[in-house]
Amino acid sequence: MSTYRPLHDGWTLHQAGGDISGVPATVPGCVHTDLLAAGLIEDPYLDDNENRLTWIGRSAWEYETVFDWHDDGHQRADLVCEGLDTVAVVELNGVEVASTANQHRSYRFPVRELLREGENTLRIRFASPVAYAEARRAELGERPGAYEAPYQFIRKMACNFGWDWGPAVVTSGIWRPIGLESWNGARLASVRPLVSGDGRVEVHVTVERATDAPLTLTAQVAGVAAETVLAPGEREAVLAVGVPDPRLWWPRGYGAQDRYELIVRLSGQDGEAGEDTWTGLIGFRDVRLDRTGDAFTVVVNDVPVFVRGVNWIPDDCFPARITRERLAERFGQAVGAGVNLLRVWGGGLYESEDFYDLADELGLLVWQDFPFACAAYPEEEPFTAEVEAEARENVIRLAWRPSLALWCGNNEVLEGHADWGWREGLGDRTWGAGFFHGLLPAVVAELDPTRPYWPGSPYSGDPDLPPNDPARGTLHIWDVWNREDYTRYGDYRARFVAEFGFQGPPVHATLRAAVSGELAADAPLVLHHQKAQEGNAKLLRGLGEHLPAPRAYDDWHYLTQLNQARAVAYGIERFRAQAPYCAGTIVWQLNDCWPVTSWSAVDGAGRRKPLWYALRRVYDDRLLAVADGAVAVINDGPCPWAGELELLRLGLDGDPLAKETAAVEVAPRSVVVIPLPDPVAVPGDPTAELLVARLGDRRAISFFAEDTQVTFPEAVHDAHAEVVEGGYQVTVTARTLLRELALFPDRLDPAASVNDMLVTLLPGESATFHIATRRQLDPAALTSSPVLRCVNEVRP
Known part of the structure; x- marks a missing residue:
């Protein structure tokens, strides 16, 4: 039986050749958070403190701890480092154990012979x-990238x-x-279950051995077991288990x-080797790309x-601060917004076990980029060896996860x-072509043939084709944010939009x-x-003719937030209306x-x-979705959607000017486009009329x-706030049209949130x-600007 002892206590941090020494260090953690906790630096997230902290990344640092160890009779003892960031030399009792240069992989070093009875000193020099990075650039030659940093x-x-x-x-x-x-005798070095939707599980096992005695491997799932014996010297085996009529794992919205639970056990015969166990919750499902x-x-x-x-980026610049609870909150926000896939973007990380476990649990598909982004990458050694090592480790680590749908070679390198x-x-x-078209697909084909590999995004499916072709493969749309009005989204007929925003x-409250x-723009x-680059200028340019120019901070904040919501919603509506020709959108981005x-x-x-x-x-x-003289009735649910589609042309005062109806029935996972009849499609006065489309409890206003x-008429409404359990209830009744009504309670309580916003009310509607808040708030403030906002209160 193996034993594991965390070495997370008693660490101190020292600046090599500098003035900082003996700072208490938190492990897992990083230099920035340790210096922040010690009061030696200001929070890099506040004001422009970041500018004064660049010296940290240009310094060398040492972590040191002293721990007691006593011989417990085990044959082997390994120092297991799950993540070292990044260029490190590991020393135990003054002896160099190893050097590392890769944040994206883990390390295991045999140290039994270096351990001493009593006190032991572990030092890691970074x-x-x-x-x-600058030295490697000077050695290998400049490579282009999106930013100057190497x-x-x-x-x-x-x-x-x-x-x-x-x-x-x-x-x-x-x-x-x-x-x-x-550990004694042997241990499970790697377990790689390959799971199919027909109930088959192939469990590929590698063991590390300190004994030549025979070893027994068993794999069990759903009451079905397989067993094999490793003869002396054998280190690898495959155990095949078949579960009849398994319940399938589905993405959210498609099933349960x-x-x-899959249990893999390693044991010796006659007590000559200890027992080691691996467990994981597998899901039976198949995934492929239809090309x-x-x-x-x-x-x-x-x-x-x-x-x-x-798209998902690291949720903190200091990843050790990201807890399972924090991830659960983000995933809950994704699910709450109707999301069914997270793309782990290539400029970040292979994420934590908690990340993939929550995705498995919630039915969120995961598109996993290998960590390459927006730059030409050298393929010389030892770089290639490191890339292969990290790829092999992480493919093995994640191959059994039912949520993992796709391996992607890179972001925007092609x-x-x-x-x-x-x-x-x-x-x-x-520049990386050998990784994306050679090494990485070979690793995936060898270690994880249960799911597809895609060389990069955007990519059109062939190295000889333009990579960002809307008619093929995956598309990134950035002309809209950088140069074009967001109505440009309507010009695209895309197969799959993997980035746009x-x-x-x-x-x-966050900015404050x-x-x-x-606080001014x-x-x-x-x-x-x-x-x-020129971000705020692009924000104002992006308002275009859609919204009035803001006069002060409060208007700037509301209108640019609103325009962001409108722009992305505009694109999604049009891409969803193209289904099944268009098979998906991945918004840039969920989180910060x-x-x-x-x-x-x-x-x-x-x-x-x-x-x-939105x-x-x-x-x-x-x-x-109302667009281009038609209404797209989009049904991505499992049941048919049928009823009478009501189309109304109204004056801004709510008076009806024309009405049409049409019986519609939309099959599951499909779209029906209904052309607008002229009486409702053609306004008498475009500046004084609107269109309402209703089907069941869904409504669209255009x-x-x-x-x-x-x-727009002057915004007139009645608003009333009352205390209810857990906070307040605010009821707004429109006396005139209210365009994009929103509430921002965080201006009164930074912890407050609202359940809905961006609601357009016709006259007489409520x-x-x-x-949600724990504070006592001023009802008058809750029902007036800048907490309660609508577009037609903003006057030129």
Whole structure:
């Protein structure tokens, strides 16, 4: 029987060759969080403190702890490092054990002969990751990338060096658990179950042995077991288990997430080896890509899935702070917004076990990028060996996860090489093609043939084709944010949109907490929390003719948040209406890693932006989308949707001007497009009329002109707030049309949240909002600006 002892206590941090010494260190953790806890640095997330902390990434650091050890009779003892960030030398009792240079993999070092009775000293020296990457760049030659930082020359989370939504806080530290594992005879070195939807499980097992005695391996699931004996010297085996008529694992919205416990045991004969056990909750399912006619359709258990996805970035620049509870909150926000897939973006990490376990539990498909993003990567040794080692480890680690739907080689590297002017500067230098078209697909084919591999995103399916072709494979759309009005989304006929998005500022309470000075769109500290090139100018340009120009901070904050929500919703509606030709959208992005103006739906403090509420509407199973003279009736649910579609042309005062009806029946997982009859499609005065489409309890409201041309009446309403259990209930009754009504209770209580927003009310209609808060709030403040907002209160 093996024993595991965490080595998380008693650590101190020292700056090599510097003035900082003896700082208490938290393990798992990193230098930044240790210095912050000791009061030696200001919070890098606040104001522009980040600018004064770049020295941390340019320094070398040492972690040291002393622990007691006593001989417990085990033959072997291994130092198990689940994550070292990044360029490290490990010493035990003054003897160098190993050196590392890869954040994306774990390490196991045999140290039994180095351990002493009583006190033992463990020291881990971290070189400057910035200096290391710069040295590799000087050695191998410059490679182009999206940013000046040399992140492609080190196997480390790329966005740690700064991104257009993230700060440059280049970390070092013991970022995942570390401990001693002692064992006798043999241990399970790796367990790789390959699971099929027909109930078959092939369990590929590798053992490490310290004995030549025969070993027994068993695998059991759902009462069915298989057994084999490893003869002396044998280290590998495959156990096949078949479960008759298994209950399948399905993505959320398509069925239940049934999982079965798989138990793999290793034991010796006659007590000559200890016992080792691996357990995991597997799900029976099949996944493939349908590429018929250049399509890109995710198919689970032979059922095509329309992907309603979001891109995922690391939820904190300091990943050791991300708990299972925090991930559960983010995943709950994703599920609440109708999401069925998370794309783990290539500038981040292979995520934690908690991440994939929650995805398995909730039925969230996972698209896993290998960690390469937006740069040309060198393929020279030892870089290639490190890439292979991390890929093999993580493919084995994740191959049995039912939520994992796709391995993807990289983010935007193929596009960069083809379209960003890299080739001339690269010459004959390597840039990663060998990884994406050779090494990585070979590793996946060998270790995880149960799911597809895709070389990169965007990608059209062939190295000789333009990678970002809407008609083939996966598409990234960034001309909208960078140059075009968001109505440009309507010009695309896309197979699968894997990235697109629009910026908006974080929730007011988040920005207020992060910025100590003036809150204004152009205030220096506010601009520091905007990392996109010309980001604020693009925010204002993006308002276009859609919304009035803001006069002050409160209007800027509301209108740019609203415009973000509208832009993304506009794109999703049009792409969903193209189903099944278009087989999915993955919005950039769900989350943030710090308080920043960005493309996220949930800001860096975990607060939901207006975009989140828009996603919940347009990612619903049932959606009415008015566009291009028609109504798309979108039914992505498991049951037919039938009824009478009511189409009304109204004046802004709510008076009916024309009415049409049509009987519709939409099969499950399908779309029906209903052309608008002329009486409702053609307004008498586009600036003074609107269109309402209703089917059952779903409604869509569309205006014939942009908001800046519509002759909105002055916003008049009755609003009443009353105390209810858990907070307040706010009821708003419209006396005139109220366009995009929203409540922002965080302005009164940073912890307060609202259940709904972006509601348009016709005259005489009412809406009730529920405010969750533990504080006593001023009812008058809850029912007036800037807490209660609508578009037609904003006057030019």
